Amino acid sequence: MVMKGRVSGKVALVTGGALGIGRACAKRLAAEGAAVAVTDVLDAEGQANVNEICLTGGTAGYWHLDVSNEQEVQDVTRMVKTKFGPISVLVNNAAVSGVTKPTHEISAEEWEDLMNINVKGVFFCTKHVLPQMIDAGTGSVINLSSIYGIMGASDIPLYHASKGAVRSMSRADAMIYASKGIRVNSVQPGFIWTPFVQNYLKTHGNIEAGRKAFDALNPLGNVGEPDDIAYGVIYFASEESKFVTGTELIIDGGYSAR
Ligand SMILES: NC(=O)c1ccc[n+]([C@@H]2O[C@H](COP(=O)([O-])OP(=O)(O)OC[C@H]3O[C@@H](n4cnc5c(N)ncnc54)[C@H](O)[C@@H]3O)[C@@H](O)[C@H]2O)c1
Incomplete structure (x- = not known):
């Protein structure tokens, strides 16, 4: 049984909610009282997350949603509204890492494949959820960017470009929709x-050695857990952050503080 929580009464849509950070966000949002639409392209894993949420007394439903397909985005956002009511929290989480190549070796097709999910997907979901938020006069859009949207590194330049774009889109949308009672922040x-x-470590070496190497990168001594991000998302989703828009929350074990 879920008691009154930090996001009780809200309806949240999480993209890429089957695995990883999206999965944790969906679980936390439900545990804090929101009705949660878990969406993903991995239907079995997404449905399993919904089943786990419902077993613990939460409210959730699963919808297949490829964020790069505008028609699917339009259809699913309407169906979620019909089932749970207007969407008041949108977590734009779905993304892919793309190819590990230097910029001069990346093809136009590889660029488009990644941008269609990581950037256009955020645009489509935001575009189709905003009318519901505008009608309600309230809403919180939370976009998953990355420290790779702030800092440079030499491995996945396309991903860097996409996460920088998401960061900028968040600030611009925060300005456009503030007067409508809608907040837009990025994590x-x-x-x-x-x-x-x-998966990155599996294809680029040894997973155990990779874990140790990643642990050592962080001043706090370990890589983060999905819930470390989900707790930040809950803050932006809840009324605790009602005076917060256009901002960015770095959750990185101190990595970028150097
Ligand atoms: N894990 C990290 O270290 C890290 C660091 C910085 C930022 N991020 C960001 O956090 C978010 C979640 O990352 P994660 O580590 O949980 O990733 P993940 O790969 O573990 O999970 C991503 C989810 O998105 C789904 N997905 C992929 N393409 C999709 C599409 N076209 N439509 C809908 N869903 C799709 C996948 O099926 C999967 O369930 C991403 O935006 C990522 O860029 C992650």
């Missing part, structure tokens, strides 16, 4: 132990 995770990082 910049550091290295978080999710399938995203695990």
